Amino acid sequence: xxxxxxxxxxxxxxxxxxxxxxxxxxxxxxxxxxxxxxxxxxxxxxxxxxxxxxxxxxxxxxxxxxxxxxxxxxxxxxxxxxxxxxxxxxxxxxxxxxxxxxxxxxxxxxxxxxxxxxxxxxxxxxxxxxxxxxxxxxxxxxxxxxxxxxxxxxxxxxxxxxxxxxxxxx
Amino acid sequence: xxxxxxxxxxxxxxxxxxxxxxxxxxxxxxxxxxxxxxxxxxxxxxxxxxxxxxxxxxxxxxxxxxxxxxxxxxxxxxxxxxxxxxxxxxxxxxxxxxxxxxxxxxxxxxxxxxxxxxxxxxxxxxxxxxxxxxxxxxxxxxxxxxxxxxxxxxxxxxxxxxxxxxxxxx
Amino acid sequence: xxxxxxxxxxxxxxxxxxxxxxxxxxxxxxxxxxxxxxxxxxxxxxxxxxxxxxxxxxxxxxxxxxxxxxxxxxxxxxxxxxxxxxxxxxxxxxxxxxxxxxxxxxxxxxxxxxxxxxxxxxxxxxxxxxxxxxxxxxxxxxxxxxxxxxxxxxxxxxxxxxxxxxxxxx
Numbered sequence: 001x002x003x004x005x006x007x008x009x010x011x012x013x014x015x016x017x018x019x020x021x022x023x024x025x026x027x028x029x030x031x032x033x034x035x036x037x038x039x040x041x042x043x044x045x046x047x048x049x050x051x052x053x054x055x056x057x058x059x060x061x062x063x064x065x066x067x068x069x070x071x072x073x074x075x076x077x078x079x080x081x082x083x084x085x086x087x088x089x090x091x092x093x094x095x096x097x098x099x100x101x102x103x104x105x106x107x108x109x110x111x112x113x114x115x116x117x118x119x120x121x122x123x124x125x126x127x128x129x130x131x132x133x134x135x136x137x138x139x140x141x142x143x144x145x146x147x148x149x150x151x152x153x154x155x156x157x158x159x160x161x162x163x164x165x166x167x168x169x170x
Numbered sequence: 171x172x173x174x175x176x177x178x179x180x181x182x183x184x185x186x187x188x189x190x191x192x193x194x195x196x197x198x199x200x201x202x203x204x205x206x207x208x209x210x211x212x213x214x215x216x217x218x219x220x221x222x223x224x225x226x227x228x229x230x231x232x233x234x235x236x237x238x239x240x241x242x243x244x245x246x247x248x249x250x251x252x253x254x255x256x257x258x259x260x261x262x263x264x265x266x267x268x269x270x271x272x273x274x275x276x277x278x279x280x281x282x283x284x285x286x287x288x289x290x291x292x293x294x295x296x297x298x299x300x301x302x303x304x305x306x307x308x309x310x311x312x313x314x315x316x317x318x319x320x321x322x323x324x325x326x327x328x329x330x331x332x333x334x335x336x337x338x339x340x
Numbered sequence: 341x342x343x344x345x346x347x348x349x350x351x352x353x354x355x356x357x358x359x360x361x362x363x364x365x366x367x368x369x370x371x372x373x374x375x376x377x378x379x380x381x382x383x384x385x386x387x388x389x390x391x392x393x394x395x396x397x398x399x400x401x402x403x404x405x406x407x408x409x410x411x412x413x414x415x416x417x418x419x420x421x422x423x424x425x426x427x428x429x430x431x432x433x434x435x436x437x438x439x440x441x442x443x444x445x446x447x448x449x450x451x452x453x454x455x456x457x458x459x460x461x462x463x464x465x466x467x468x469x470x471x472x473x474x475x476x477x478x479x480x481x482x483x484x485x486x487x488x489x490x491x492x493x494x495x496x497x498x499x500x501x502x503x504x505x506x507x508x509x510x
Contacts (some may be wrong), residue, residue, distance in 0.1 A: 035208055084299055084332045092270070102424055102430070104450045104461035110274045111281075111451075121274035121325055122332065150356055155461055161423045162462065183364045254469055254502045262440070281451075291444035293494055304371065309354055 006053035015050035021080035021090050026056040034079040037142040062093035070105040070133040080140035091124045098128025112151035187221035187243035191250035196226040204249040207312040232263035240303040250310035252295040261294045268298025282321035356382050357391035357413035361420035361430050366396040374419040377482040389441045402433035410473040420480035422465040436469025452491035
């Protein structure tokens with residue numbers, strides 16, 4: 001890998017999608033606050049949010065939605081289902097649809113998160129590559145999700161360039 | 171995942187088990203100092219140590235014992251076999267009996283351990299979930315084991331609540 | 341694992357191999373600067389570089405070369421192909437030929453690398469054990485490769501002793 005300086009401008013308006021993973025939001029028992037909060041944060045970073053969705057904590061449903069969202073979005077961000085409770089299956093669903101993982105992004109989100117709360121260590125979120133899209137798992141709380149996104153936001157634009165093959169590598 | 175503030179009191183007296191993994195201890199050639207040291211540290215944290223054992227560095231033996239211990243203990247802690255020597259197989263045995271790993275706990279143990287000794291980077295210990303129990307691999311030396319446990323002890327009680335499904339998540 | 345104090349002298353002259361992974365270097369379109377830079381760094385650390393090679397970013401070619409190099413070298417270091425571009429497959433090829441990974445070494449390389457550039461988080465390099473050899477993935481740029489190697493160099497000699505079974509463990 002040869003790292004060129006990232007050109008944030010190149011990603012202006014890059015299509016992103018936001019997927020909220022929550023049983024109670026999917027059943028309409030709870031209002032989804034995390035999805036809109038993540039969407040706002042992505043827009044501030046120059047992304048164009050072209051798709052959004054809410055699904056239950058069910059692995060095959062999550063996988064289907066991730067695959068569908070990757071067809072049009074370059075960055076697919078999930079919120080919820082990254083913990084260690086029995087119904088938390090977002091990381092497994094994400095691994096299942098990704099060709100490769102970017103461990104360093106997940107490590108960095110946890111390390112940064114632990115500066116605020118030690119419980120960030122319990123987030124099992126991953127970041128992976130599917131074809132030319134990047135999938136990023138954020139925790140379920142609105143503040144945790146936005147803070148985790150901010151912690152890696154400047155890495156994402158560079159990562160998206162590399163995933164698309166825009167590199168002197170080769 | 172929605173993180174409630176952990177209530178340490180809820181785990182007072184939660185059953186824990188300690189498994190020493192060591193060929194020489196299993197053969198009776200060496201006295202097991204790490205197991206009792208870990209047991210003491212768990213008691214100081216409010217756990218009730220209800221089972222203990224010593225097994226050789228053999229993957230299938232370790233797996234059988236972990237499965238048995240998880241039937242009654244909420245937290246199963248191993249000591250030994252986490253290094254990179256040919257006989258170190260505790261992490262592999264643990265992965266084999268766990269449904270999911272909590273990478274952040276292992277990362278945090280290593281990062282904290284490296285403040286004392288750079289060789290903590292060579293510990294391959296993992297933390298995983300089996301049904302409603304948590305399995306945690308600690309290194310083999312008494313001091314290394316206790317220090318690693320202390321580094322993540324306050325995470326464990328919260329993690330055990332989440333594993334049991336005590337969360338507003340859903 | 342019982343950690344004895346590492347004896348650097350024991351590895352004086354230990355055989356190492358350097359594998360440059362780069363399509364353009366393999367085609368002769370670009371001069372390989374990273375391989376020689378890594379070789380120099382290894383010599384400064386007391387290793388004897390007994391083999392070197394340049395291969396394209398092709399997984400099966402990389403795997404064959406790693407297997408061959410591990411027959412004679414105790415430490416096999418790769419440079420290149422650790423990023424997230426479509427052709428970056430060195431970590432996958434390395435995993436495929438290793439019996440076990442040493443996650444802490446990769447984590448430490450990334451954490452140290454991020455002190456210089458945040459983009460070090462995007463390096464997916466791994467460190468693994470194949471029989472009694474260690475394989476270490478470094479990034480592709482000469483400076484990134486040498487800095488990553490230096491970040492873990494003092495761990496390597498100790499790790500090589502443990503891989504060879506030189507430990508009181510047992």
